[in-house]
Amino acid sequence: MSTDSLSPAARRLCDAMTAGFPGPGDVTALRAAAVPGPPGPEMASVYDTVAAGVPVRVYDPAPGAEGRPLAVWFHGGGWVMCGLDTHDRLCRELALASGAVIVSADYRLAPEHPWPAATDDALSVLLWARSEAPALGCDPGRVVVAGDSSGGNLAAVTTLRAPELIAGQLLAYPPLDASMGSGSVTTYGRGHFHTAAHMAWYWDQYGGDPTHPHVSPLWAPDLAGSPRTLIVLADCDPLRDEGLAYGRRLGEAGADCEVRLHPGVFHGFLGLPLPAGAAARAGMAAWLAATP
Known part of the structure; x- marks a missing residue:
């Protein structure tokens, strides 16, 4: 069993969530377990539309305003589950707190649609967002x-594919290395909700060459020219060290990169009723609002 440095509140939540969460291998059960949380706050305009063939949900906290930032959000869920509804509350909170318009993308899921389907959808939504921004x-x-977990991977891959079109990337505890060779995979791979076994299974469903940068961004040979970046990490997460390594590489490549490591919490903490989750969301919103 790994060393446990979760806060008491996070440990209670982690144990409760783990008790009701299916093990890897059953797509139907995992999707059934990915239910939306409490309703999000009311806001001026929320509507569903289609962006270049991809369903999206647009969150506009102040219709009629001009010149605001726009964030394309890619939800987490191991590329196999979750969607617009599971991340609705988070997108509402980020839009209201930042003043930015949020476009949440309902990209195609594996295993029915393996790599590169999700990455192609992500790029299509980015291009649509750029054209529709005015x-x-x-x-x-x-x-x-921006995105959390597998959505953070899609945000990083989209940035690698079209850095000239992006003013910034916000990556929340993203999987960045399909080889899963970092130390935190061993240290926190069991007993911290998101297990190494789940992550390995997600990678298998997603497919693609694990050394391809558009699968594993940490393998990108050159990160020069990367835009402003915020990486939000949980300390007790198998994916922690991948995020730290990516932040170091971005900094070495000359990018304006900030890494925020939140102690005492586990993968998925952004949407949980924990002080660290509230602090992380507030920091993400402030970062979005400051997009130059």
């Missing part, structure tokens, strides 16, 4: 990509 009251030069 109509949405946003500055096309202030478009960022």
Whole structure:
């Protein structure tokens, strides 16, 4: 069993969540377990539409405003589960707190649609967001990509594919290395909700060459020219060291990169009723609002 440095509140939540969460291998059970949380706050405009063939949900906290940032959000869920509804509350909170328009992408899921389907959908939504930004009251030069967990991977891959179109990337505890060779995979791979076994299974469903940078961004040979970046990590997470390594590489490549490591919490803490989750969301919103 790994060393446990979760806070008492996080440990109680972790144990309760783990008790009701299916093991890897059953797509139907995992999808059934990925239910939306409590309703999010009311806001001026929330509507569903289609962006270049991809369903999206648009969150606009102040219709009629101009020149705002726009964030394209990619949800987590191991590329196999979750969707617009599971991340609705988080997107509402980020839009309200930042003043940015959020476009949440309902990309195609594995294993029915393996790599590169999700990455292609992600790029399509980015291109749509850039073209629609003026109509949405946003500055096309202030478009960022963002996501949690597997969505953070998609944000990083989209940035690698089109860095010139992106003003920033916000990556929350992203999987960045399909080889899963970092130390935190061993240290926190059991007993901290998101297990190494789950992650290995997600990678298997997703597919693709594990050494390809558009699968494993940490394998990208050159990160020069990367935009402003915020990486939000949980300390007790198998994916922690991948995020730390990516942050170091971005900094070495000359990117404006900030890594925020939150102690005492586990993978998925952003949406949980924990002080660290509230602090992380507030920090993410402030970062979005400051998009140059």
